[in-house]
Amino acid sequence: MMINSENTPLIHRSDYQPLAYRITEIALDVHLDPENTEVSARLHFLRQNPEPVKEIHLDGEGLELLEIRRDGQLLSENSYVVNGAGLTLLNPEADFVLETRVRIHPAANSALSGLYHAGGQFLTQCEAEGFRRITYYQDRPDCLAKFTVTLHGPKDTCPVLLANGNCVAQGEDAQGFHWARWEDPYPKPAYLFAMVGGDLAAMRDTFTTQSGRQVALEIYVAERDLGACSQAMESLKRAMRWDEEVYGREYDLDRYMIVATDSFNMGAMENKGLNIFNSKYVLASPETATDTDYQGIESVIAHEYFHNWTGNRVTLRDWFQLSLKEGLTVFRDQEFSADMNSRGVQRIGDVRRLRAAQFPEDAGPLAHPVRPDAYSEINNFYTATVYEKGAELVRMLHTLLGKEGFRRGTDLYFERHDGHAVTIEDFVEALEDANHTDLSRFRTWYAQAGTPLVKAQGVYDPKAHTYTLTLSQSTPATPGQAHKEPVPIPVRMALINTQGEKTALDSRGDREKVLVLEEATQTWTFTEQPDPVIPSLLRGFSAPVRLENPLDDQSRSFLACVDDDPFNRWESTQELALQALLAGTQNPGTVQHFPDALERALAATLQDGAMDPAFRAELLSLPSEDYVGEQMAVIAVDAIHQARDALLSQIGHHFHDTWLNLYHDLAGAYARDGLSIGRRRLRNMALSYLVYSDRHREDDMTLHARQQYVQADNMTDRLAAFQLLVQHPLHDAEDILMDFYQKWQDYPLVIDKWFAIQAMAPRADALRHVQHLLVHSAFDWKVPNRVRAVLGAFTVNHTVFHAADGSGYAFFAEQIRRLDDINPQTAARLATPLSRWQRYDEVRQKAMIQALQLLAAKPHLSRDLAEVIQRAYPSGA
Structure with a gap:
């Protein structure tokens, strides 16, 4: 496959060299x-070692150089070289000051x-390599400097001027202009730089730290959105308190600022002291936001705040270490959310997201280790593997070391590396040294792609009263990694007897253990088990x-009714539903028998009125079409959809009266507490x-759905009623x-939902309808939220996106x-579903390859999209 893109060389982790200056x-x-916009920059360079160097390269993209001086003197043209990649200084001194003035074009x-102008605001996004679009700089994470901006x-269009740190001076220029100067006392890499200018209103509050300092909290939004910031502010204060109590981390600046915008490629960005957020994760009111939106705000606000220590105060040596900040911080925000809400429900949600995004990534052509060895475009490695699997690796370390041991390790990590740019090895070594343990084998998790398969085999001996458990592990080959080493796998386990009770596993009476599977196969024997156990x-x-545990349906149904581990009770129910769905795909269109084991599990949940309603809802949900497809050698798109619809219908019919009673019994006035949400x-x-x-x-x-839509408060x-009606x-x-x-129509985040629900409707005319959405007056190609609402939602409308005719x-x-x-x-991230072409039948494979070829032939293909296409279909055609 010929790709119309510049031949961008791979960047290899092994080639890392420290900065000369x-x-x-x-x-x-x-x-x-x-x-x-004109940007003047004054940089103080200091050589790191005594040996002189011939040149220094500063990154720069799309900059128009207007002036350049060194130590106050204009540089002659033979003292530097400027090209599309940046600025190279020739024969630099050991200690000097460089001054440049450049012009950039934010509106374009x-x-x-970098710096852009959208929605009437000036905004920045510098992670990963955006600062080079603002001025010439060593735009890499290990270049830490103190910033003054x-x-x-x-004054009329930009009454608010913000940057990182503390505002130390402000004043007025001539002819209606004003200025503000900001100083950040902490050295930081350029990817954490931020500045904002616009007409914004602020919600203000304060937080008193554990040492008694008062921090000003400010959330900047459009004036009309000021009343929708309460959830964000309360979430921020809860996160600040939690980080003090759980990790001993106190906030370090005088103010903490958040700015919300609709025009943002990511969810949010942790710029030091000045977080820029997608408005989706700031704005909420009962009239405009769902319970899921509220929970998302709490999680993302916490995530970006926690980065203040895990990412900002201790940052990255290079971009290969990305999971050092993201995986660790995702784990921290998951634990925060678990403490704020239901721990069991939170964990189920964590795993559902992991399986929906990361497991398929690990099993496809885009698979890569949590710490990759090479990349062409770093933006393509903001992946579920780096974030979600990276968080699971931290969780395993937490499990292996225990809560107190993990805290000792993080305390040492912060003490050693505050103000430094570090590696994953530095993090693991701090955990090792604080706990006097060896985690050398655990490092393989960071270097090895793929999802391990664990197979379990258990034998109960009624004469010896023993239960013998054998576990084995294997990891399939992934691109560039044919051979896999065993990894340490912590397997938390219990044995449950016929009375539904956990049995003692050792002489101490422990009823739960963590077995560490380190070899290809290991066996454990548990004595004094007088009755059969599951x-x-x-x-x-x-x-x-992935776990293969060969239990029969009766045993799974039993665990689905009695297991006291929320995740495993949910997992047992999911396995029963999965087997029913897979059976249904064998004869699509025919009525399948409603499995007795699944019926018993669902009935037990429906009858348990004392159970947390949010957990009951989890137990009563079916596996997604995506998850079912991942269990098949060849994803049968239409058969899965038909089987899932049929099972939903069966469950609806079988428990019709119970569902109807629940629907009426659970009605009540709106409230935001956990019970009401559930x-x-x-x-x-x-x-x-x-x-x-x-x-x-x-x-x-x-008619019930229509009535709910009209009467909802x-x-x-x-939205629940709206979705059911639109997708019927x-x-x-x-x-x-x-x-x-x-x-x-005047609430962009709500209209995003309006677009997405239509794009996901599996109707006969769905493709034509989505085409119409793209020319709707409210659609805007320059607003990522709106683009994702249509094109991102379209890719999960499986029977339409994967239509057999390739349309x-x-x-x-x-x-x-076009995008x-x-x-x-955004184009590269949205394109990734095409990388899964090998999982479908031959007809769909051919059509997906043709789509990839169409993209590859695009003139002026971006580096971002070119890398995704090349990795998706490396052999060409």
Whole structure:
């Protein structure tokens, strides 16, 4: 396959070299203008070693150099070289000051990397390599400098001027301009730099740290959104307190600022003291945000705050260490959310996300280790492997060391490396030294791609009263890694007897153990087991592996009713449902027998009114179409969809009266506490099963949904009904669609949902409908949230995206071609579903390859998208 892109060389981790020069200080003077912004930079360079060097390269992209001086003197043209990659200084002194003045064009920056102007605001995104689009610099994470920034802007359109750190001075220029100077006392890499200019209002609060300092908290949003910031502010204060109590980490600046925008490629960015957020993770009110939105805000606010120590105060040596900050911080935000909410429900959600995104990534052509060995475009490695699997690796370390041991290790890590740019080895070594243990074999997890398969085999000996458990592990080959080494796998386990009780596993009476599977195969024998037992393995999902545990349906159903581990009780129910769904794919379109074991498990949950309603909802949910497909050698798109619809209908019919009673019994006034959130979720699940009870005709259940849509006093209930009506194959929802749009057209985040629900509707005319969405007056190619709401949602509309005639792939490839010219990062991330072409039948494989070829032939293909295509189909055609 010929790819129309510049031949970008791979960057290898093994080629890392320390900086010859460090920049001790940088002072920026920025005159903000949407069309032509001028940036003056003053950099103090200091050579790191006595040997002179011939040149220093500074990164720079899309910069117009206006002036350059060294130690105050204009440089002659033979003293430097400027090209599309940056600026090279020739024969530099050991200690000097470089001054440059450049011009950039924020309004034309649709890639949203560097400084850009969108929605009337000046914003920055410098991770991973955006600072080079602002000024010439050593744009790498191990270049730490103290920043002073002076921003100039018109008072009418930019009354607010923000940057990292503390505001130390401000004043007015001539002709309606003003300025503000910010100093950050802590050295930081350029990827953590941020500045904002715009007409913004602020919600203000304070937080008193454990040492008694008062920190000013400020959330900047558009004036009309000021009343929708309470969840973000309360989440921030809870996160600050939690980090003090659990990790001993106190905030270090005088103020903590958050700015919300609709125009952002990511969820949020942890710039030191000035976080820039996608508004999706800041704005919420009961009328406009669902319970899931509220929980997402709490999680992401916490995540970015926790980066203050795990990423900012201790940062990365190079981008290969990305999971050092992201995996560790995801683990921290997961634990925070577990402490704030239901730990069992949180863990199930963590695993569901891991299996939905990371397991397929690990099994496909884009597989890579948590710490990759090479990359062409670092933006393509902000992946589920780095984030979600990286968090699971930290969780395993927490399990192996215990809560207190892990805290000792992180304390030593912060003490040793505060203010430094470090590696994953530095983190692991701190854990080792603090606990006097050897984690050398654990490092293999960071270097090895692929999801290990753990097979379990248990034998009960009624004469000897023993239970013998044998575990084995293997990891399939992945691109570039044919041979895999065994890795240490912590398997948390218990044995459950016929009375549903956990038995003693040793002479101390422990009823739960963590077995560490380090070799290819290991065996453990548990004595004094007078009755037959069933193993409850991988409790709490103690390792990111696939588990084959050959239990029969009766045993699984038993565990689904009595296991006291929330994750394993859910997992047992999911396995029963999965087997029913896989059986249904064998004869699509025919009515399958409702398995007795699954019926018993669901009935037990439905009858347990004392159970946490959020957990009940988890137990009553079915595996997704994606998850079912991942269990098949060849993903049978249509058969999976039909089987899942059929099982939903069966469950709806079988428990119809119970669902109806639940739906009415769980009604109540809106409240934001955990119990109320769980009740809403369970009630909306009941409505969903009722509507699915007969998808082949319209009945009273769709009337229930319409009534709920009209009468709902919150977005959670209204959106649940709206989605059921819009995605019903026979229901005419045009009036509902129009009503929803007219009510919420001035709320971008709500209209994103309006777009996404339509793009996901598996209707006969879905492709034509999505084409119409792309020309809707509210659609904007330059707003990533809106693009993801349509194209991202379209890729999970499986029967349409994966249509056998290839129409979904062809349409999608055309849209990615267009998007690549506007926002390469978003285009590359959206294109990844095409990389899974090998998992489908020959007809779909051919159509997906044609779509990849269409993208590869695009003139001026971006580096981001080119790398995804090359890795997706490396052999060509």
